[in-house]
Amino acid sequence: MKVEGEREFKAPRATVWQVLNDPSQMAKTMPGVESFDVHDDRHWTANVKIPLGLGGLRMSVSMEKTDEREPEFAKMAIKGNGVGAVMNMETSFHLSEAGDATQMKWQADVHLLGPVASMGQRVLQPIVNQQVTHVLNSLDKQVQDAASA
Amino acid sequence: MEAGTAEVVRSKTVSVTVNGTTYEREVDARRLLIHFLRDDLDLTGSHVGCDTGNCGACSVILDGTLIKSCMMLAVQADGATIETVEGLAEGEELTELQKSFSAHHALQCGYCTPGMLMSATALLRSNAHPTEAEIRKAIQGNICRCTGYVNIVEAIKSVGETS
Amino acid sequence: MTETVAPPQPKVVEPGQPQKGWAGQNVPRKEDKRLVQGEGVFFDDIKRHEMGYVHFVRSPYAHARIKSVDVSKALDVPGVYGTLTGDEVAILTDPFFELSVPPGAHMKDYALAVGKARFAGEPVAAVVASSRELARDASELVEVEYEPLEPLVDARVAQEGDAPILHDEAGSNVVWDGTFDWGDYDAAAAEADHVVKIKELHFDRFSSTPLECSGCLIEYNKGTGQWTMYCNHQMPGVGAIWMAPALRVGLDKLRFVTQDIGGAFGNKICLHPYFVACCLLARKLNRAVQWTEWRTDQHTANAHGNERWFQDIEVPVKADGTMLGFKVRATDDCGAFPRYEPLGCIIWAQVTPGCYRWRNIRVDFTQVTTNKSPVSPNRGYSRMQHLWLTERIIDIVASELGLDPVEVRKRNYVKHDEFPYETPNGCIYDSGDYARCLDIALELIDYPSIEQKRRDAESRGRLLGVGIGSTLDSGTNNFGQSMILNPDLQFSGNNEVATVKLDIFGEIVVTLGTVPQGQGHETTASQVVADILGCSPDDINVRPGHDSYWNSHAGFSGTYASQFAVTGLGAVKGAADMLAGEMKKLASVVLGCSADDIELAEGQARMKANPEAALPFMALGAILNANNAGLPEDLGVTLNCRYVYRPPFEKPDLERKYGNLTLTYATQIHAAVVEVDPDTGVYEIVDYAAVDDCGKRIHPQIVEGQVHGATAQALGAATHETFPYDADGNLLTPNFYDYHVPHALDMPPMKNGFIESESPFTPLGAKGMGEGGGAGIHAICAALQDALRARGKPVVTDSCNPYHRVWALLQEPEASRAGVEVVSR
Incomplete structure (x- = not known):
């Protein structure tokens, strides 16, 4: 499924770019992160728990930055594996200056496979929407913290 | 106890009375009641037809209530009194319901039949003369792929009419 | 061919009429006593001391290369007895026998995925452990590395240049293709007053989902090399033909033992891949192994009924409603592996003209693989799909040309005095009286009162519709029809x-x-x-079930x-x-x-x-x-x-694709009355009649039970039962949570009628009749189209019409009509 959107951050573009490209900061925006490891500036892995079903769905997730054009564009490939679920996702964002603020256009192509995908179809969209909202809100907070620092 | 420090209990000894006989067995904590009946107690009359509690092939009567035994853990049945299809007939003497099922050709492959009989038994205990609509509602939770339910409803109705 | 005698008048059997002899009476069933006491023996009831429970590791990807399979963590768990991977299977077994000519012949099929996964749920590895629960846990520790590939989920694009190819060795997704051409279609088109063109019809994927899942308990006798399989395989003769060469043993080393089986409906014919995996495990571990399919596995990874697309349909018709023939391009979606296919590519030809006297028929038939569950001969196999086509054609043509659906059927039905009737491709319809059956069905739903009922429904804000579904249940195959598909196959007769x-x-x-x-x-x-x-x-003791060691077969x-x-x-x-x-x-x-x-x-x-x-x-x-x-x-x-x-058959004429393909033809004619809520698309079946003619009925109650059951399955397929896939190849109805089968409250009030047109060709005058032919699907489609007539005349083009599809037809009737065109002289 494809999701996309736009968000405005009240901070300069350089600040937003810096937050988005700092693995340790990005990890804090991800929902349900239980641990994360940075391997280099393009690769990192994490263990996450997504709220789906009793006890949540645990996945081990690996991320790779596949493309970037500082300070305006980056693209990532994300793979996740859990019990009964495999996730493959490609996401990218585009930053442009909007006065003192920054406009971010983002998109993600999410593929979910396995019994969880078969049975969870009707709850998938609401959960994806919920996760996206969570990420964007956390991102906003990270950006504000960085801007005021 | 504080959350997170509870000892993990992997098995438990349960005592269950089935069709008048009391069994005491140690059972895996996550073992379903239907598997306990079929595998531990060798009562293979109740059947498994699905993974999600939709088909009713596993229906039994527990403490007087019709339940789907795949939707209960064996440990939850500790101390309970259970009736399964094997306990319906008295020795060689089939019940009126069982005879009616045969007379009306209410079974073909027989796989849903134990669950159907338990649902019908539970219905007739609470409502001795059910209407067709009440019968259909009572067996709504029992899937049959062979009969189209026509003769099953007739068989149950016939018992209600002649009792 | 022995001399045939058409019966003088079909016998209409009234209930309670005295019968001579036991055949024809409703004697108490011998099977019932054990089944009503729960004393039947289904394979999962059987236990062996210390047997291992099998759980399969399955691909989440619809299409992927398998780069590695690591079972080491699973093997480390105490209580795990062993594992099996695709690499082992590729070494220890040969690929299963393929029935098709190339490209289908080159598709390789093994007990586990070898090198590639081709449908979501395909078994990739197996784990055996001391309990069901432990096997499942341990299977989660098996690590499989996949390289995802693009999945193919639409049969209509399987042959396009950029379509993913499932079987590299075949180089194509085509299993089989061929043209069937009988009579003279072009002459018929020239003679016609109208040609009705229908762009596309779709027979949806579903299955009879028997309540008992597939499975086996397999023991291996190390001393003799004999496997004994307690199981529910419904066609062990064919199962052994697949399994023995794959396992590189003689047929006699495979013993199938069945007693009670909880329904099969054609879904327990292609169990050989799973059984071979379990045979290998029983031998490798020197231990009995037990496998019971989960319901989710049955829906995702056992077998579905064939999905079929009918495109570019053209029907030449005379002004008086006489139908001269039709032509169609059919594409059959058989899922990831052919298995019993491509037999579906010819079996429909048993009923080429359906119930009708069409003489000029051309069918371009292609079967392709897609990244979906494989198919097997689900109840009605291949004939049901084709008969649905003929009924849709009759109804759409009648609707477009303003013809009465009852009159047009009677005009075009094979007539009672024409039996035995030879169809355009040489099949012999043995006996029947279709017009009579139709009259009985219409009487049972009080057809003369329909228009009044329609007005009454209208006053309640409902749209009422009536529909007819005529179908044939062809029985006793001549396996020589397989040679029409592949002349090298050595199968004929029965x-x-x-x-x-x-x-x-x-x-x-x-x-x-x-x-x-x-x-x-x-x-x-x-x-x-x-x-x-x-x-x-x-006084007669019939041994329950079948044991291939002891039962002669x-x-x-x-x-x-x-x-x-x-x-x-x-x-x-x-x-x-x-x-x-x-x-x-x-x-x-x-x-x-x-x-x-x-x-x-x-x-x-x-x-x-x-x-x-x-x-x-x-x-x-x-x-x-x-x-x-x-x-x-x-x-x-x-x-x-x-x-x-041995039924009297000749080998068919392979050149003309001509010959008698089945010995008997039972008839079922159904009539349905539906009421649709125009605001929501929700509909209810308010009246229903099913009339059956299967020749001499040995046990009328059993025949009636089969009619009830087939009708229930057809009604399920008509309204709720479907196996849709998303773009990633995930099945969206993987178990009974989402796949709704009819329960007791879903069934309409059903009336039944019977006549007996004895078959002149069979030892007892009886005909086989269990499959039914899907008449319920044809009748519901017709009834819905009739109900919606007043709202823009939408055309029903799908076999499965859930409420949202009916709502869409109500919202945009023009969209469904866009594919229908009448070209008049």
């Missing part, structure tokens, strides 16, 4: 075996070559034998394809006739008369002229087996008779 013996204490014992799953074979066999031997069905033995009443009972009759002859001969020797002077009645062999001179069966059995000194040397009596019934 057969079935039965043995009947008289034991020492006078017990009559019957063994069947068939594998019953609820059809009451023990009961009907005993009726036939009792009539021949002059005793009661209670033949190449085509099994229970499938609506044929038991002909082949199974034909074999039983033959064996019983042989036994009766032997009993009379033996009695004549003992009583000192000629065999013609002897009759079998009331459990005795006695002289017709002097019934006091009688030998009870027990005496005959005892004399021959235990007290036989002094009997003539050339007596030639064993009292243990085996008979192979």
Whole structure:
């Protein structure tokens, strides 16, 4: 499924770019992160728990930055594996200056496979929407913290 | 106890009375009641037809209530009194319901039949003369792929009419 | 061909009419006593000490290369007995026998995925452990690395240049393709007053989802190399033909043992991949292994019914409504592996013109693989899809040309006095009276009152519609039709075996070559034998189930394809006739008369002229087996008779794709009345009639039960049952949580009618009839289209019409009409 959107951050573009490209900061925006490891500036892995079903769905997730054009564009490939679920996702964002603020256009192509995908179809969209909202809100907070620092 | 420090209990000894006989067995904590009946107690009359509690092939009567035994853990049945299809007939003497099922050709492959009989038994205990609509509602939770339910409803109705 | 006699008038059977003999009566079923007490033996009821439970690791990807499979973590778990991977399977077995010509012939199929996963849920590895739960846990520790590939989920684009190819060795997604051309379609089109063109119709994927899942308990005898499989395979003859060469052993090393089976409906024919995996495990671990399919596995990874697209349909019609023929391009979606396919590419030809007298028919047929569950001969197999096409054509043409759907059917039906009727491709419809069945169905739903009911529904804000579904249940295949698809296949004709013996204490014992799953074979066999031997069905012991070690069987033995009443009972009759002859001969020797002077009645062999001179069966059995000194040397009596019934078939003409493909044709004509809520698309079936004609009914209650059951399955398929896939190849109805099958409240009020047009070609005048032919689907589609007429005349183009689809037809009737065009002279 494809999701996309736009968000405005009240901070300069350089600040937003810096937050988005700092693995340790990005990890804090991800929902349900239980641990994360940075391997280099393009690769990192994490263990996450997504709220789906009793006890949540645990996945081990690996991320790779596949493309970037500082300070305006980056693209990532994300793979996740859990019990009964495999996730493959490609996401990218585009930053442009909007006065003192920054406009971010983002998109993600999410593929979910396995019994969880078969049975969870009707709850998938609401959960994806919920996760996206969570990420964007956390991102906003990270950006504000960085801007005021 | 504080959350997170509870000892993990992997098995438990349960005592269950089935069709008048009391069994005491140690059972895996996550073992379903239907598997306990079929595998531990060798009562293979109740059947498994699905993974999600939709088909009713596993229906039994527990403490007087019709339940789907795949939707209960064996440990939850500790101390309970259970009736399964094997306990319906008295020795060689089939019940009126069982005879009616045969007379009306209410079974073909027989796989849903134990669950159907338990649902019908539970219905007739609470409502001795059910209407067709009440019968259909009572067996709504029992899937049959062979009969189209026509003769099953007739068989149950016939018992209600002649009792 | 033996001389055929058409029966003078079909017999309309009233309930309660006295019948001569046991055949034709509703005797109590022998199977019931054990089944109503829960004492049936289904394979999962059987246990072996220390057996291992099998759980399969399955691909989440619909299409992916398998880069590595690591079972080491699973093997480390205490209680895990062992594992099996695709690499082992590729070394230890040969690919399964493929029925098709190239490209299908080059597709390789193994017990586990080898190198590639081709549908979501395909088994990739197996884990065996001391409990069901532990096997499942351990399977989660198996690590499989996949390289995802693009999945193909639409058969219509399987042949396009950029479509993903599932089987690299075949180089194509085409399993089989060919053109069938009978009569002269172009001449028909030239003669027509109108040609109705229909762009696309779609027969949806669904299956009969038997309540008992597939499975087996397999033991391996290390000393003899014999596998014993307690299972629910419904066609062990064919199962062995696939498994033995794959395992590189002789057929006799595979013993199939079945007793009670919880429904099969064609879904327990292609179990050989799973069984081979379990055979390998039983041998590798030197331990009995047990596998029971989960419901989710049955829906995702066992078998579906064939999905079929019909495109570019053209129907030439005369002004008076006479239909001259049709042409169509059919694309069949058989999922990831052919298996029993491509037989579906020819089996529809048993009913090429449906119930109608079309003489000019052209079908371009292609079958392709897609990244979906493989298919197997689900109830109605391939004929149902084609008969749905013919019924949709009749209704759409009638609607577009303003013809009455009842009149146009009667005008075009094969007429009662035309039987036996030869179809354009050489099939012989043995007997029937379609117009009569239709009249009975219409009477049962009080057809004359429909217009009044329509107005009444309108006043309540509802749209009422009535629809007819005519169908045929062709039974007893001529397997020679497979040669039309692949001339190198060495299959033709058909057969079935039965043995009947008289034991020492006078017990009559019957063994069947068939594998019953609820059809009451023990009961009907005993009726036939009792009539021949002059005793009661209670005196006959029919061995329950089938054991290939002990039950005599033949190449085509099994229970499938609506044929038991002909082949199974034909074999039983033959064996019983042989036994009766032997009993009379033996009695004549003992009583000192000629065999013609002897009759079998009331459990005795006695002289017709002097019934006091009688030998009870027990005496005959005892004399021959235990007290036989002094009997003539050339007596030639064993009292243990085996008979192979072979239906009269010729090999088809492969060039013209012509010949008799099935022996019998049962009829079912249904009528449905629906009421649609125009605001929501929700509809209710408010009246329903099903009329059946299957020739002589051996046990009318059993026949009626089959009609009920087939109707329920058809109604499920018409409204709720479907197997849709998303773009990633995930099945969206993977178990009963989402796949809704009818329950008791879903069933409409159903009325039944029966006539008996005996078959001139069968030993008992009976015809096979279990599959039904999907009449319920045809009738519901017709009723919905009729109900929606007033709202822009939308066209029903899908076999499955859930409420949201009906709502869409109501919202945008023009969209459905866009594919229909009438070209008039």
